[in-house]
Amino acid sequence: MGRGRLFCSLVGLVGLALMLPAAEAAEVVVYSSRIEQLIKPMFDAFTAASGIPVRYFTASEAELIERLKAEGANTPADLFMTVDAGNLWLAEQAGLLQGVASPVIARHIPAHLRAKDNAWVGLSVRARPIMYSSERVMPEELSTYEALGDPKWRGRLCLRTSRKVYTQSLVAAMLKALGEARTEAVLRAWMANEPRIFNSDTKMLEAIAAGQCDVTIANTYYLARLKAKDPDFPVAVFWPNQQDRGVHVNISGAGITRHAKHRQEALRLLEFLSGPEAQRLYADANYEYPANPAVKPHPLIAAWGTFKADTVDVAVFGELQAAAVKLLDRVGYR
Numbered sequence: 247m248g249r250g251r252l253f254c255s256l257v258g259l260v261g262l263a264l265m266l267p268a269a270e271a272a273e274v275v276v277y278s279s280r281i282e283q284l285i286k287p288m289f290d291a292f293t294a295a296s297g298i299p300v301r302y303f304t305a306s307e308a309e310l311i312e313r314l315k316a317e318g319a320n321t322p323a324d325l326f327m328t329v330d331a332g333n334l335w336l337a338e339q340a341g342l343l344q345g346v347a348s349p350v351i352a353r354h355i356p357a358h359l360r361a362k363d364n365a366w367v368g369l370s371v372r373a374r375p376i377m378y379s380s381e382r383v384m385p386e387e388l389s390t391y392e393a394l395g396d397p398k399w400r401g402r403l404c405l406r407t408s409r410k411v412y413t414q415s416l417v418a419a420m421l422k423a424l425g426e427a428r429t430e431a432v433l434r435a436w437m438a439n440e441p442r443i444f445n446s447d448t449k450m451l452e453a454i455a456a457g458q459c460d461v462t463i464a465n466t467y468y469l470a471r472l473k474a475k476d477p478d479f480p481v482a483v484f485w486p487n488q489q490d491r492g493v494h495v496n497i498s499g500a501g502i503t504r505h506a507k508h509r510q511e512a513l514r515l516l517e518f519l520s521g522p523e524a525q526r527l528y529a530d531a532n533y534e535y536p537a538n539p540a541v542k543p544h545p546l547i548a549a550w551g552t553f554k555a556d557t558v559d560v561a562v563f564g565e566l567q568a569a570a571v572k573l574l575d576r577v578g579y580r
């Protein structure tokens with residue numbers, strides 16, 4: 247705010263006021279599919295550090311993308327925030343985001359977690375490993391995502407619906423690593439095990455605790471939330487594919503909108519979100535892995551140990567999303 251006022255008075259002094267639109271006060275407007283509880287602490291910290299206020303609107307990613315399309319050049323949004331590289335890629339492909347050069351972001355966030363031109367930037371990492379009943383499964387029985395097609399898991403497998411982008415991104419990563427024929431064979435083997443299909447990771451984990459199934463694939467922060475409430479919650483993490491491509495990881499992230507009215511302020515916010523202070527908040531508020539490798543995960547998460555993560559460029563999840571959806575349909579994965 248102080249910065250904005252100073253800027254206006256300097257402009258007035260040099261007599262350029264008429265050349266600039268009057269309404270460009272320093273602020274950032276964010277469209278976010280992440281809920282207020284998760285984003286507000288970071289925005290408050292940014293405002294405290296920069297003096298730049300943040301206004302935000304939350305809705306589902308589909309609604310926000312439609313809104314950005316409909317508003318076009320008139321959009322008030324400067325920054326679009328959402329989860330899953332598949333969603334960020336879709337927004338980029340729809341021409342809703344703009345690339346920015348930023349040495350700060352390049353220093354904070356590894357290249358495979360952002361678009362090449364920073365049209366979107368990963369701000370947190372979510373791992374999607376295998377999870378199992380600590381009462382009925384020994385970790386020695388597990389190895390890879392592919393091996394969940396072994397007949398020994400018949401009637402014991404819970405899976406997230408194919409309509410969720412998390413599943414589509416997982417399958418896109420398999421398509422990239424294994425090719426179409428092998429991925430199809432894996433998915434058919436999973437389906438032969440008659441999995442129960444869920445529309446929530448939390449419900450899958452609760453189904454394991456309730457004895458309805460024994461293994462699943464889920465994001466770690468969902469288990470962390472359940473463990474924070476009940477340290478004895480009877481589900482454990484298994485890091486699959488450690489001998490080959492590694493654990494499937496995805497991101498949450500953000501990108502500056504094509505028609506941002508406060509581009510400089512939006513870039514400052516994006517740089518702030520990639521930095522240590524905001525990354526610490528990501529780790530502690532939602533038990534996600536910081537995208538900035540200099541920041542350590544929450545102790546509850548760190549207790550599950552380190553693992554080899556798939557370092558495939560997450561843009562692949564968007565590029566292969568349509569192929570993944572087609573394949574999921576073909577094998578009858580609802």
Ligand SMILES: [Fe+2]
Pocket residue numbers: 465
């Ligand atoms: Fe989630």
